[in-house]
Amino acid sequence: MDSASTTLEPVFAFLATSLSTLESGFNKLPGSAVIQRYVKSSHQDDPGRTILELILLIFAIRTLLQSRTRADRTGKHFIQFNDKEIDELVDEWVPEPLGRPLDAKEQAELSSVPITLGPNGPKPKLASTGKTATNLATFNFTGLSGNEHIKERAVETLRKYGLGSCGPPGFYGTLDVHMNLERDIADFLGTESAILYSQGFSTISSVIPAFCKRGDIIVADRGVNFAIQKGIQISRSTVRWYDHNDLKSLEDVLESVEKERRKRKGPLTRRFIVTEGIFEKDGAMADLPKLIELKVKYKFRLILDESFSFGTVGRTGRGLTELYNVPAEKVDMLVGSVAIGLCSSGGFCAGSQTVVDHQRINGPSFVFSASMPALLSVSASEGINILRSTPSILTALQENIRAARYILDRVDCITIPSHAVSPIIHIHIRPPPTSSLHPSSAAVMTPSKPSNPTSVLPRDAGTWDWDIEAEERMLQDVVDEALGQGVMITKARRLRGQEMIEARPSIRLALSSALTKKETEKAVNIVKAALVKVLAKRR
Amino acid sequence: MPASSPLPSPMALSIASPTPSMFKKRSSQSLAPMASAASYLSAVSKADARARNGNARPPTSTPALSLSSSITSSSEDTVLHDDDLNNEDGLTYPVRAPTSEEVFTTVHTEFGHCANDEYRFTSQHTPGAPVPAHVEQDPPYYILLSTYISYLILICLGHLRDFIGKRLSPSSYKHLIPRGGYAPLNSDFDSFYTRRLKTRMDDCFSQPVTGVAGRTILLLDRISSDYNRTHILTGNRTRALNISSYNYLGFAQARGxxxxxxxxxxxxxxxxxxxxxxxxxxxxxxxxxxxxxxxxxxxxxxxxxxxxxxxxxxxxxxxxxxxxxxxxxxxxxxxxxxxxxxxxxxxxxxxxxxxxxxxxxxxxxxxxxxxxxxxxxxxxxxxxxxxxxxxxxxxxxxxxxxxxxxxxxxxxxxxxxxxxxxxxxxxxxxxxxxxxxxxxxxxxxxxxxxxxxxxxxxxxxxxxxxxxxxxxxxxxxxxxxxxxxxxxxxxxxxxxxxxxxxxLMPSTSSRDESEYTHPxxxxxxxxxxxxxxPPPLASGAEGRLRLRRLAFNSRYLHRGLQKLGFITYGHPASPIVPLLLFNPGKMCMFHRMMKDRRTPIVVVVVAYPATPLVTSRVRFCVSAAHTKDDVDTVLTACDEIGDILDLKHGSKDRWSLEKVLGNAVELAHM
CATH class of the missing domain: 3.40.640.10 (Type I PLP-dependent aspartate aminotransferase-like (Major domain))
Known part of the structure; x- marks a missing residue:
């Protein structure tokens, strides 16, 4: 006992001296007396509070010291290893290759991509054959590609502005020609304002997350294109799906969303309907007046992707709003593609001033990307001028579409899901008649129960029995056959495995007013012959 | 232009040949009495340019400029803008007139004329030297404190204004409040930063411009009568030195x-x-x-x-x-x-x-x-x-x-x-x-x-x-x-x-991968x-020159700012030079003061959320198109404004402005 106290004595002495130095040091600090008095009196009044405050202090220090990246270490799934074990684990770990080399099928897919020599237009020269072909593959709907006047204006702009803008719009990348094009688009459509993005594809996948945040509700068509799917994915909003281009189904979903909200009595969240004007996947067209009616009734905002309808339908190419004679202001966010509709590059979103200004700060690919090269912007403005002043272009385009449909609608071995005025015509293979019993029986079965709005798969997904691989192969044969006859067409290329719903394989024709009706008919007849020839072989 | 004709390197010194300069059609001016040597020199260059313009096109060689002007139908673009004729700001023509030995084929406003071969550097890592880590230099405590207090005041005032505004003038808040069964596109909380902080300095962002974003840029002047809610273009244009665009090698050019x-x-x-x-x-x-x-x-x-x-x-x-x-x-x-x-x-x-x-x-x-x-x-x-x-x-x-x-x-x-x-x-x-x-x-x-x-x-x-x-x-x-x-x-x-x-050799993978071989x-x-x-481009001479000019400019600006006492971030080789401002109020002041100088300079100021809250900064992007004189202009401006705004909190080893400008080459090689 005694020995223990003697050995501990120096320790006690050390503690006493360090305590006294601490105390004197503390007293030297300015304002320490106040703290001392405060602690003393509070301890006198309520000893429990001192303990509470101490705990609070420790907790605060702990939180401050805890780094963000070490959060997992405290998790219950964390396993403690020593350095040697970690080294062993590191040595053992074998990562997968970054990218698997292409297999033969993928290689064929890649090598079947057509490459043009020189300008792309109604009759491009192909690298594979060295000959010109009639182009029914690329988007030159109103024949603006290769327009001499646009080229002249582009060269003039080049000589004034150079090529690149060398900066994002926020930092000296906003050129007067960009503001002109934004105004031209807004004027053309009849909206208050418009905002320009530098790539068409990235436009909608940036517009959606600019408005839709976590907790917001998106009601979307099951057939929306890939860019919309990605925009919805990144927004992290709650998604409800309605059957492809089925406004009855849309109304049911809207009704159920409204019911759900009333039941939960939560705060009002932003709600959006997201759909396309003319669908990229099959060329079907949305019934805009009905859509507007529903959105007003259920108080949703409408995000409409007009990538394929802007510059292609309506008297002067203003798109669906012109075709249906609906004021464009009724569509809250009208998204279009300058690249597809005006043969330049980029995309836009038109809407009210508030909607546009909001995107100037919140649209990721607007804020963080360099603005469009000046000459592309001027070319697009010229394109709008041409569409405005020459409605005959649109008439010619529609005539070509009618001519093409007249021929294709009479081919037995295919089905066409596209709308009659759609400038893109998708061609599906009609299932061989031997299995004709099957689809009809399926058709009887389906209407019984509606699709589940929380799942992207429609109710009849189980009855889809097409063999994607075989159909893709046959369609590629058709493409090759047509190319041999001097008509360039393309399969609709898809990212199989990455799309939410696997689209049915199709050939996608893109018509153009740059071809005469005769040329169009001749080309479509060649496509028809190729279809008949290839599809006849399968039986 | 015959492609084979020997063309002088566009920016470097070369033997003089009677080629027309880039100064195209100019109004004739009589030689006024000279106030200074500089104005005399510039007048000489103007007279020289006029004289050369009078000549017929010389048969030997023609710069790329006149080739293009013969193609474009419009004549407007070959003539420099009228407001550029006034070279008071030193942006349109070099301050020092080119000697008869120097021939430049670039437009000075797009790509500056710099003939001094000293102002070059090679951007390269010294083998074996350590890579400097990212160091965050801390300013004095009072700067940090005042920065936090500024934000605090901004936030308090903002919330106060929101609170009162919503009651007194609900109409101006209607886009933030649920209305007619629609939730607002932007809640007042989410947009608080934008409305109450960013709007106050919106004149620093999204400035509309025109023309080439080269060495200089033409600003479309704008004013706001409602505290930056809307901007109106006045129709005037200001040419400013552009140290903001990502134009590192100066390829933003409408000529060449x-x-x-x-x-x-x-x-x-x-x-x-x-x-x-x-x-x-x-x-x-x-x-x-x-x-x-x-x-x-x-x-x-x-x-x-x-x-x-x-x-x-x-x-x-x-x-x-x-x-x-x-x-x-x-x-x-x-x-x-x-x-x-x-x-x-x-x-x-x-x-x-x-x-x-x-x-x-x-x-x-x-x-x-x-x-x-x-x-x-x-x-x-x-x-x-x-x-x-x-x-x-x-x-x-x-x-x-x-x-x-x-x-x-x-x-x-x-x-x-x-x-x-x-x-x-x-x-x-x-x-x-x-x-x-x-x-x-x-x-x-x-x-x-x-x-x-x-x-x-x-x-x-x-x-x-x-x-x-x-x-x-x-x-x-x-x-x-x-x-x-x-x-x-x-x-x-x-x-x-x-x-x-x-x-084009098929890219061989047999090459020893451990050793660096230049492609x-x-x-x-x-x-x-x-x-x-054109030959100078095809030979790669011009490309190399651009690289070396950029490397020099980057190092010079970086080291120069440090020697003047500023806190900068980044590697000296980086053409991006951030200068720390800290206080939010200093951002717009810095921007405006730079723009309102006799030689206007446009800069990019960035703040939260692009940077951490306290470290607001101005970001210079140096270009090969800048001349040493341009970097001098920026350094001089920073020096003056830095004194006014109390920005010099960096290294203690400071040089005077004159010493920095005079020892540019030494600074770059440090």
Whole structure:
């Protein structure tokens, strides 16, 4: 006992001296007396509070010291290893290759991509054959590609502005020609304002997350294109799906969303309907007046992707709003593609001033990307001028579409899901008649129960029995056959495995007013012959 | 212009030949009495220019300028704007008139005339030297305190104004309140920062401009009568020194070999190829430029995407997916975050450019495996940037490659800002450090910055790039890059590389990968046959000159600001030079004071959320187009404004302004 106290004595002495130095040091600090008095009196009044405050202090220090990246270490799934074990684990770990080399099928897919020599237009020269072909593959709907006047204006702009803008719009990348094009688009459509993005594809996948945040509700068509799917994915909003281009189904979903909200009595969240004007996947067209009616009734905002309808339908190419004679202001966010509709590059979103200004700060690919090269912007403005002043272009385009449909609608071995005025015509293979019993029986079965709005798969997904691989192969044969006859067409290329719903394989024709009706008919007849020839072989 | 005619190097000294200068049609002025030597010299140069203009076109050689002017029908663009005739600000013509020995073919407002061969430097890492870590210099405490207090006042006042405003004038808040059954697009809480802080300094952002974003830029003046809610263009224009655009190599030019090539391509190819790469929008130009990009960066193959942001956001998901881990630098660009989020891969972050932190994170994630299941990761991809756009930090590439050997991760380097801007040959960080580019798995970059074009690329192994071609989102769905942009890329890239007669060798993988070999010049048969680059571009002389001018300017500005006593971030080789301002109020003051000078200078100020709350900064982007005089102008302006705004809190070893300006070469070589 005694020995223990003697050995501990120096320790006690050390503690006493360090305590006294601490105390004197503390007293030297300015304002320490106040703290001392405060602690003393509070301890006198309520000893429990001192303990509470101490705990609070420790907790605060702990939180401050805890780094963000070490959060997992405290998790219950964390396993403690020593350095040697970690080294062993590191040595053992074998990562997968970054990218698997292409297999033969993928290689064929890649090598079947057509490459043009020189300008792309109604009759491009192909690298594979060295000959010109009639182009029914690329988007030159109103024949603006290769327009001499646009080229002249582009060269003039080049000589004034150079090529690149060398900066994002926020930092000296906003050129007067960009503001002109934004105004031209807004004027053309009849909206208050418009905002320009530098790539068409990235436009909608940036517009959606600019408005839709976590907790917001998106009601979307099951057939929306890939860019919309990605925009919805990144927004992290709650998604409800309605059957492809089925406004009855849309109304049911809207009704159920409204019911759900009333039941939960939560705060009002932003709600959006997201759909396309003319669908990229099959060329079907949305019934805009009905859509507007529903959105007003259920108080949703409408995000409409007009990538394929802007510059292609309506008297002067203003798109669906012109075709249906609906004021464009009724569509809250009208998204279009300058690249597809005006043969330049980029995309836009038109809407009210508030909607546009909001995107100037919140649209990721607007804020963080360099603005469009000046000459592309001027070319697009010229394109709008041409569409405005020459409605005959649109008439010619529609005539070509009618001519093409007249021929294709009479081919037995295919089905066409596209709308009659759609400038893109998708061609599906009609299932061989031997299995004709099957689809009809399926058709009887389906209407019984509606699709589940929380799942992207429609109710009849189980009855889809097409063999994607075989159909893709046959369609590629058709493409090759047509190319041999001097008509360039393309399969609709898809990212199989990455799309939410696997689209049915199709050939996608893109018509153009740059071809005469005769040329169009001749080309479509060649496509028809190729279809008949290839599809006849399968039986 | 006959392509074979010997053309003087456009910016360097050369033997004088009676060529017309770039000063085109000018109103005749009588020689007024000279006030100073400088004005005398400039008057002499003007008179000289007038005299040369009077001559008929000399038969020997003609600068690129007059070629193009003979093609364009409009005459307006060959004449400098009227308001430019007044050279009071020293922006339109060099302050010091060129001697009769010097011949320049660039327009001084786009690409400055600088004939002094001293003002050159080579951007290269000293072998064996350590890579400086990212150091955050702290300002004195009172600066930090006042910064926090400023934000506090702003926030309190903002909330107070919201509170009172909503009651007194509900109409001006109606877009923030639920109305008619619609939730507001933007809640007042989410938009608080924008409304109450950003709007106050909106005159510093989104300034509309016109013309070339070269050495100088033409601002479209605007005023606001309602506290920045709306801006009205006054119709006036101001020419300002541009130290803000990402124009590192000065290829933003409306004149010269690249622009001529673009004009030719518009005539040959038109504006657009009208479709996605896989659906008929591919042309021979795409293949040519992809091969050239691969050669430029020293990889086996490359692909091109029509937008820089989309290059990351649409190709990262094709690289990684569920079960994979992405380790990302905490300061990575938004496009990388966008892409990673779309990919569905797990993400961890490490401290900015901190290799120790990265290593400990690697040890943790590899040993722990996937969360909960503890299965090994399928693959780990580390995404870093070569040069960080807000900090100017240079990636510690040797450090990260050391880790790569041990931890077997894949490395993705985003060279958006470093490609073209760094390295003795302009090939980015790998070139700067003398590291073989193929030791990096994926190199990504953009053409917006150094090449004066638009869009981006990804380069890597052939099999990987082929996979990305068919698996990336852009391939089947996004529009392909347009021919004029492709041509600008080909022309500018070829002029950095230089063109040689040798044929394009199939890229051999037998080469020893551990040793750095410079990828070499562009083979002439790899370029479009119609592309005629003027000799200084084709020889690569001009490209080398641009690289060396940029390297000098970067180092000079960086060191100069440090010596003047400012706190700057970043590597001295970086053309991005951030200068720390801290207080939010100083941002707009700095911006306005720079713009209102006799020689207006436009700068980019950045604040939260692009940077941490306290470290608001101004970011200078140096260009090869700047002359030493331009950097002097910036340094002088910073020195004066720095004194007024109390910004000099950096190193104690300070030099006077005169000493800095006088010892530029010494500073750059420090």
């Amino acid at each position: 070999g690249c622009a001529d090539a673009v004009e030719e391509s518009i005539k040959r190819y038109g504006i657009s190829t009208c479709g996605s790469r896989l659906e008929g929008g591919s042309s021979d130009l795409h293949n040519i430029s992809e091969a050239l990009v691969a050669k430029f960066v020293g990889m086996e193959d490359a692909l091109i995407s029509s937008m820089g942001f989309a290059t990351n956001s649409t190709y990262i998901p094709a690289l990684v997916g569920k079960g994979c881990l992405v380790i990302s630098d905490e300061l990575n660009h938004a496009s990388i975050r966008f892409g990673v989020r779309l990919s569905g891969a797990h993400v961890r972050m490490f401290k900015h450019n901190d290799m120790n932190n990265l290593e400990s994170l690697l040890r943790e994630v590899i040993s722990q495996g996937q969360p909960k299941t503890h299965r090994p990761w399928k693959k780990i991809l580390i995404i870093v940037e070569g040069l960080y756009s807000m900090e100017g930090t240079l990636l510690n590439l040797p450090g990260i490659l050391e880790l790569k050997k041990k931890y077997k991760f894949y490395l993705f380097v985003d060279e958006a800002h470093s490609i073209g801007a760094l390295g003795p040959h302009g090939r980015g960080v790998a070139d700067y450090f003398g590291v073989p580019p193929r030791s990096i798995d994926i190199l990504m970059g953009t053409f917006t910055k150094s090449f004066g074009a638009a869009g981006g690329y990804i380069a890597g192994d052939k099999s990987l790039i082929d996979r990305l071609r068919i698996r990336g989102h852009s391939g089947p769905y996004a529009e392909s890059m347009t021919p004029p942009v492709l041509t600008q890329i080909i022309a500018s890239m070829a002029s950095i590389m230089g063109v040689s007669a040798q044929s 070499g010049p562009a083979p002439s048969n790899a370029l479009p046959s119609w592309l005629m680059l």
